[in-house]
Amino acid sequence: MPVIPRFIMWGTHLITLVVPIVSAIQVTIPLTAPLGAAPLKGNLVSLSIEQDRWNDWAGMTEPNQFFNNVLDNFIQFTNTPPFVRIGADSEDHTDFSYDVEYEEDIFPPPSTIRPYPEATNITVGQGFYDIISHLPNGTEVHWGLNLREYNLTATYLETVALMNAFSSPAVVEKHIDLKFIEIGNEADLYHHNGGRNSSYNVHGYVSEWEKFAHNVSMTANLSQLSCTKLIGAAFAESSHNNLSGFSPQAIFNLGILESPAGQLINTISQHHYSGSFCTGGGAVLQDLMTKSYIRGNLSVFIPDIKATLANGLDYILGETNSFSCHGAPNVSNTAGAALWLLDYTLYATQIGISRLHFHEGIGYKYNLIQPLALNYSILDGSPIAPLAPHIQPAYYAAIIAAEAIGSSGATEAVEISIDENNISGYAFYEYSRLSKAVFINTIAYLSGAGARNSTHIDFSFTDFGNTPNNMCVKTLKIGYASDTSNLTWGGQTYETSDGRVSGPLIVDVLPIGSGVDLQDTEAILVTFL
The missing domain is CATH 3.20.20.80 (Glycosidases)
Known part of the structure; x- marks a missing residue:
């Protein structure tokens, strides 16, 4: 549910606390590649x-x-x-x-x-x-x-x-x-x-x-x-x-x-x-x-x-x-x-x-x-x-x-059904088994926009098979949608003099049950474990 901005009095001045809006969605992903993937x-x-x-x-x-x-x-x-x-x-x-x-x-x-x-x-x-x-x-x-x-x-x-x-x-x-x-x-x-x-x-x-x-x-x-x-x-x-x-x-x-x-x-x-x-x-x-x-x-x-x-x-x-x-x-x-x-x-x-x-x-x-x-x-x-x-x-x-x-040579993908105007998701399968998912939030977060909102994603799965218990989450971090540099992928940068990746890798390992948060102007790669 959206969080309503709160107001406090400080002396004689009214101050608005700009609180980010956190919405929540549930996505359902097949454990095996659907027909037509x-x-x-x-x-x-x-x-x-x-x-x-x-x-x-x-x-x-x-x-x-x-x-x-x-x-x-x-x-x-x-x-x-x-x-x-x-x-x-x-x-x-x-x-x-x-x-x-x-x-x-x-x-x-x-x-x-x-x-x-x-x-x-x-x-x-x-x-x-x-x-x-x-x-x-x-x-x-x-x-x-x-x-x-x-x-x-x-x-x-x-x-x-x-x-x-x-x-x-x-x-x-x-x-x-x-x-x-x-x-x-x-x-x-x-x-x-x-x-x-x-x-x-x-x-x-x-x-x-x-x-x-x-x-x-x-x-x-x-x-x-x-x-x-x-x-x-x-x-x-x-x-x-x-x-x-x-x-x-x-x-x-x-x-x-x-x-x-x-x-x-x-x-x-x-x-x-x-x-x-x-x-x-x-x-x-x-x-x-x-x-x-x-x-x-x-x-x-x-x-x-x-x-x-x-x-x-x-x-x-x-x-x-x-x-x-x-x-x-x-x-x-x-x-x-x-x-x-x-x-x-x-x-x-x-x-x-x-x-x-x-x-x-x-x-x-x-x-x-x-x-x-x-x-x-x-x-x-x-x-x-x-x-x-x-x-x-x-x-x-x-x-x-x-x-x-990836490098398996046997990867398929399907779009995940998400009834949101600015959230896209795709599930990836290797040898017909669920391996990864990509989620993209295409709301343009721009300078001066105030608090940065996010969407919480919870997962459920269909089909028979071993339901994943944990996941690795890798994030494309972006300051503003209008930025032309200083992006990082999993904490690392490709903005180097030789074009090679640099910096320590940052990946969050989370239980599936915790879900994941996706900010405006952000993409994540979820690897199911």
Whole structure:
């Protein structure tokens, strides 16, 4: 029950004691994985990297050690590196030249909305592809090729260089695999961004894609037995929002899967942002974090997902993040966005999305990772003292998801039914037995808000089996939802010069019967003992 504020008299002045409100809920969790529980892979949270500065992420003459460290942190929990997609808008502005060693870029001037804009022209050489060898052992890669410029020769040269890199001893020895080739980024927007004229439609796209994909598959010597497959769609919008007629259903109906190259599609990718900052303004942190907003943003993809799964294909968000045009200042780069990312990711698994690639670029506001020193503010482009490589708050959400999934290779998850507008919960099962749960409180606690409220959670269990007696509770501690640093996960920080975790681990061991408290703007991981 809510606690009513009390009033006392001190001399002649009335003083209000601000007492936090403590509410209580009971959650019921099955001890065995229910039918339909979502299977989870260790690379559920993966990355999409803007292609124009790939050499900065990977490192040219030697690996980018900071980037490798923060990737390896995930491997410590899951034994699986994050999947890395290299592409996005700049994949459709990339050409190959034998006269270039790594990369030569032409950038537009920066703006307050995009302090670090994408390159409008990228010319790359063989070295640009070869540095894929700098990634951690076992990394799986999804690489984008240029369709927008409609230049078969350029796409052919890119494909040759790509396959040369992945067949090199340095890459083969590290078991770094090219799992997907993507031909064209967000072709449904070509008629908006000057890539095609206003009459361009999904019929024209399928015809073009089949032509280019056939060329790429022949050049790369792909077959049904190949490790490397082709990505389907890579569209910017769901069929619900896409007024231009582009959708997975549309390309299926046009026979893309029956074409020679289309038979190499085993995964459909779509892209999604929860809002836009392309014209500035309009971003509110609490809106992004709200449970109903997260579910509404993702549920529009359900028809696309069902159609994809009905064709025996996998479904991913190959590019996603909070607000398009690199994020909204003081929203996308905050602790509140970490809670958004955690709930967004885990809810996505419940509707059939098997992997999410969170988009990253040098200096983008919504990055999980800033992999090299920055000389200009990510918020408005103003000059700053050099800011060393670092992680941003959303990185903690990816770490929590990785720890919840673990390394068994047999983890499933279900959403826990919680009739609260701002509390989300997910149960995790290993080999069908309950192992962990994540709870997220998405009420934005902000400076000046007064007392910080909390929700007490009590547990009950269904099904036959050994009911847990105790639990370990690990907490994502956040000062305010608007904070951009100083978060801790189990008392530890990843905000270090090398990206490695630091500090003593703090975990509460409690009897199940005591329940657990969850503050506003907080997440916890419960491990059942």
